[in-house]
Amino acid sequence: MIATLINGHAGGGIDSADRGLQYGDGLFETIACRDGAPRWLALHLERLQQGCERLRIAFRDVDLLRAEIRGLAAGQQRCIVKVIVTRGTATRRGYAPAGDEQPTRIVSRHDWPQPPGRADAGFQLGFSSVTLGTNPLLAGLKHLNRLEQVLAQMQCDAAGLDEVLMLSSAGQVIGGSMSNVFFADDSGLFTPELSECGVAGIMRRLVLQAAGRHGSGVCVRLVEPSELATVREAFLTNVRWGLQSVRVLQGRTLPSDAYAQQLRGLIDAAHA
Amino acid sequence: MIATLINGHAGGGIDSADRGLQYGDGLFETIACRDGAPRWLALHLERLQQGCERLRIAFRDVDLLRAEIRGLAAGQQRCIVKVIVTRGTATRRGYAPAGDEQPTRIVSRHDWPQPPGRADAGFQLGFSSVTLGTNPLLAGLKHLNRLEQVLAQMQCDAAGLDEVLMLSSAGQVIGGSMSNVFFADDSGLFTPELSECGVAGIMRRLVLQAAGRHGSGVCVRLVEPSELATVREAFLTNVRWGLQSVRVLQGRTLPSDAYAQQLRGLIDAAHA
Numbered sequence: 001m002i003a004t005l006i007n008g009h010a011g012g013g014i015d016s017a018d019r020g021l022q023y024g025d026g027l028f029e030t031i032a033c034r035d036g037a038p039r040w041l042a043l044h045l046e047r048l049q050q051g052c053e054r055l056r057i058a059f060r061d062v063d064l065l066r067a068e069i070r071g072l073a074a075g076q077q078r079c080i081v082k083v084i085v086t087r088g089t090a091t092r093r094g095y096a097p098a099g100d101e102q103p104t105r106i107v108s109r110h111d112w113p114q115p116p117g118r119a120d121a122g123f124q125l126g127f128s129s130v131t132l133g134t135n136p137l138l139a140g141l142k143h144l145n146r147l148e149q150v151l152a153q154m155q156c157d158a159a160g161l162d163e164v165l166m167l168s169s170a171g172q173v174i175g176g177s178m179s180n181v182f183f184a185d186d187s188g189l190f191t192p193e194l195s196e197c198g199v200a201g202i203m204r205r206l207v208l209q210a211a212g213r214h215g216s217g218v219c220v221r222l223v224e225p226s227e228l229a230t231v232r233e234a235f236l237t238n239v240r241w242g243l244q245s246v247r248v249l250q251g252r253t254l255p256s257d258a259y260a261q262q263l264r265g266l267i268d269a270a271h272a
Numbered sequence: 273m274i275a276t277l278i279n280g281h282a283g284g285g286i287d288s289a290d291r292g293l294q295y296g297d298g299l300f301e302t303i304a305c306r307d308g309a310p311r312w313l314a315l316h317l318e319r320l321q322q323g324c325e326r327l328r329i330a331f332r333d334v335d336l337l338r339a340e341i342r343g344l345a346a347g348q349q350r351c352i353v354k355v356i357v358t359r360g361t362a363t364r365r366g367y368a369p370a371g372d373e374q375p376t377r378i379v380s381r382h383d384w385p386q387p388p389g390r391a392d393a394g395f396q397l398g399f400s401s402v403t404l405g406t407n408p409l410l411a412g413l414k415h416l417n418r419l420e421q422v423l424a425q426m427q428c429d430a431a432g433l434d435e436v437l438m439l440s441s442a443g444q445v446i447g448g449s450m451s452n453v454f455f456a457d458d459s460g461l462f463t464p465e466l467s468e469c470g471v472a473g474i475m476r477r478l479v480l481q482a483a484g485r486h487g488s489g490v491c492v493r494l495v496e497p498s499e500l501a502t503v504r505e506a507f508l509t510n511v512r513w514g515l516q517s518v519r520v521l522q523g524r525t526l527p528s529d530a531y532a533q534q535l536r537g538l539i540d541a542a543h544a
Contacts (some may be wrong), residue, residue, distance in 0.1 A: 013286050133404070133441065
């Protein structure tokens with residue numbers, strides 16, 4: 001059931017001179033769709049536009065894009081719509097954009113994937129040996145430079161884990177290879193700050209909001225790997241999984257998933 | 273005079289599900305061609321194959337690729353041939369490759385670009401504020417994740433510099449945004465080591481070889497930005513520029529280009 005629109009047209013290919021291919025010069029969004037409609041679409045489009053501003057990609061067709069996403073989601077009980085916006089076909093050679101490129105817009109619909117095998121029993125989470133390079137100019141963005149995540153997921157597959165935690169090159173815990181992470185200990189909930197690397201996920205934002213409004217909040221801070229030996233709860237977030245409890249963290253079974261249960265309820269109620 | 277072959281066929285487009293576009297999951301080479309032939313082709317193909325091995329891209333069509341590069345260079349007095357090899361069209365969604373992808377091979381011919389305005393008088397070189405994230409698994413590779421270079425070159429354009437020097441996130445000098453860099457002081461020649469980030473350039477390799485065989489060698493080591501205040505000579509390398517002397521480094525005019533002159537002669541003689 002894959003369907004793809006490229007600049008509004010069904011099918012066709014991408015120019016091999018597109019800077020998205022040449023340099024990873026673009027951004028993407030992965031949107032969860034239920035009951036014929038994209039969820040949290042405004043937040044996805046806001047992040048995409050902020051990313052375009054930071055990379056100085058002159059993307060103006062947000063209204064067209066919104067309509068295309070809704071069109072692909074319509075009539076589908078459950079699907080994923082992926083959006084890619086690149087700076088467009090290069091109008092000169094070399095890393096520096098000329099400034100007159102016309103952004104490329106790709107919107108594709110995909111089946112909702114099956115969860116990993118052990119998902120019902122809670123995830124098994126371990127550390128990846130693949131680290132994340134730091135760059136404050138790119139941190140938080142869902143850009144197309146994703147080789148580190150590709151390498152980490154290869155490892156995840158090989159190790160039989162459901163997801164892997166990645167550290168920054170500076171040694172801090174950043175998040176999963178395709179998710180953000182939250183932890184709880186006696187001091188409450190905390191999650192890595194992402195000013196040096198990592199992707200600022202939509203579900204992470206919803207969790208921060210829900211916990212701030214209705215709970216005791218989340219401390220956003222540097223997280224050392226050594227801290228994880230004493231956490232009582234951990235959960236992963238992305239728009240497909242929602243809040244996915246971690247049952248086994250580095251071989252240790254965690255005793256609680258109380259925060260995840262409470263926050264799931266709050267987020268569902270707010271977005272019902 | 274652009275001509276492009278995609279998996280051996282002229283023209284056409286790239287599948288929007290190609291992992292090269294989706295994640296920057298691939299590699300490239302930029303090959304200088306003179307008098308109808310690609311220069312240092314064996315070195316380019318060797319680096320490409322080593323990159324494929326490190327990323328576990330099952331690229332086997334090196335003989336076809338070699339023939340295509342030669343075909344595009346034939347009859348051209350001077351041109352650039354760019355090669356991209358990606359892991360291929362995704363056969364499942366997500367960062368982890370399925371393992372059965374068929375690599376995509378893109379070979380394109382481009383005009384030899386005009387050098388920057390001040391090139392005859394020697395380059396002006398300054399520091400970029402864009403840093404390079406470190407990752408030993410990707411260091412040295414000419415992979416498709418190039419957003420940091422794109423951002424740095426935007427800055428270079430804006431600052432009126434011919435090239436910018438980039439530091440790693442750990443604060444060491446790594447190289448230019450599209451070149452490697454060599455320095456000389458009273459102790460002799462030195463160049464940044466690239467085990468944490470940067471691209472191991474073909475011309476860099478030729479310089480190391482020539483200086484090792486016929487000169488007093490090059491010290492490959494960590495380079496601190498503070499050291500550049502006392503260097504007597506600096507030059508940049510890539511296969512298009514060869515050895516490009518730096519005339520002005522961070523506003524200071526350098527007194528010498530003796531090493532560059534000597535090494536240019538040695539490399540030309542070895543590859544005449």
